[in-house]
Amino acid sequence: MKKTIFLLISIVFFTSLLVGYYLIFTIPKHIEPRQTVTLWVPPGSSSSRIATQLGQSGILIHPIPLKALVKILKTEKQLKPGEYNFEVPSSTWEVYQKLLKGDVTVHRVTFPEGLTAKESLNMLSMALGVNTKILSSTLKDDALRQRLGVPSPRFEGFLFPDTYKFTKTQPPEKMIEIMVTRFFEHISQENLNKARNLKMNLLQWITLASIIEKESGVMKEHPIIASVFHNRLAKKMRLQSDPTVIYGIPNFNGNLTKKNLQKPTPYNTYTQNGLPPGPICNPGASAIKAAVNPAKTNYLYFVATGNGEHVFSEDYKTHLKYVAMYQLKR
Incomplete structure (x- = not known):
């Protein structure tokens, strides 16, 4: 009798093990x-x-x-x-x-060069389904900004454009920290020294880089455009950069008018001297490098040719000729 009971218990035990193994470790093949x-x-x-x-x-x-x-x-x-x-x-x-x-x-999110902080947040929100209000409030976190060493009242310009891996459960503060950390990885001591020699601090350097970024998406032009702005600054000429004007217009509709160019705002480099108060976008590595490594030129002007590139000139008369050639004929 005892042997029978033991046998039954053993059968039940091993059957339970087999069933448990099947339920936990296997998947029916027919599925x-x-x-x-x-x-x-x-x-x-x-x-x-x-x-x-x-x-x-x-x-x-x-x-x-x-x-x-x-x-x-x-x-x-x-x-x-x-x-x-x-x-x-x-x-x-x-x-x-x-x-x-x-x-x-893990979501791979790629931020192109030249996006504003707001545009970057919108991309992040769409990719991860994160509430934009939460992300926006993170950008206003002064304690976070100071802890990360951002030398500006805003994160604009310091969210480095690159491809990142994010998860939906990552705190927004961590995402911002990763992007800012990536930015500082591209700031070498050598280029910091060059910025100082050009009498620019980090904020001014990145502000200029952001203007270069918005003026041209062609990397080979970045050092030449940088030279134009450095030459103008040296001569106390206003930068007269359209992208800075656009940045200072709330809800810009895509049509830059003469009235816009004449309306004073902190970012209007047609009416204000020197650099604007801060970056107008998040520049990439090429523009950042070019801002403190300008080409050696005497150029003071440039005009878009319509194919993404520009023509450069040293004097206003030549500039007007190019304007007539590439702008007025449109």
Whole structure:
């Protein structure tokens, strides 16, 4: 009798092990090939709620084994929230390991050169689904700005354009910190010394770089455009840069008028002397380098040719000739 009972217990035990192994580690073959499903696990979710989510979305065929596994291993508080990509269906063990490691979805976000801080935030919001109001409030965080060493009342100009990897659960402060840190990685001591020799501090340097960036998307022109602005500054001439005027116009409609050019604003370099009070965009490495490594020229003017490039001139008479040639004929 005892042998029979022992045999029955052994059968039940090993059967339970096999069933448990099947439920936790395997996926029925007839369900493959698998598709990928994105699931958002909110912060503060219990393992029971997560398992239910996984079951309802079809990621787990049986949600109960996950609940049991978490309870047995006592890892209730170790499951990480966030955005996950799961194959449908997945084994309980695959899902458990992913949640335990916090193997959340990583988004690659590329910021082109010349975006304003506001435009960068809009891109970030669209890519990650983050509320723009939260991001905007982060840009107004003076304590964060000071901690990161930004020498300006704003982050404009210091959010380096590059490709970044972000997750939806990253705090906005961390995203901004990553971008500013990347910016300072492109500020060499050699170029800082060159800026000082040109009688510019870091803010003035990046302000000029931002104007260069907005004036031309052609990198080979950046040192030449830099030389124009340095030459004008040396002669006490106003920079007369259209992008600075546009930056100072709230809700610019795309049509730059003579009235706009004549209206004084802190950013209107047709009416104000010297550099504007701060950057007008986030410049890339080429413009940043060019601002303190200008070409050696006597140019004081340039005109867009219509193909993305510019022609340069040393005197106003030649400049007017190019204006007639490339601008007035349109």
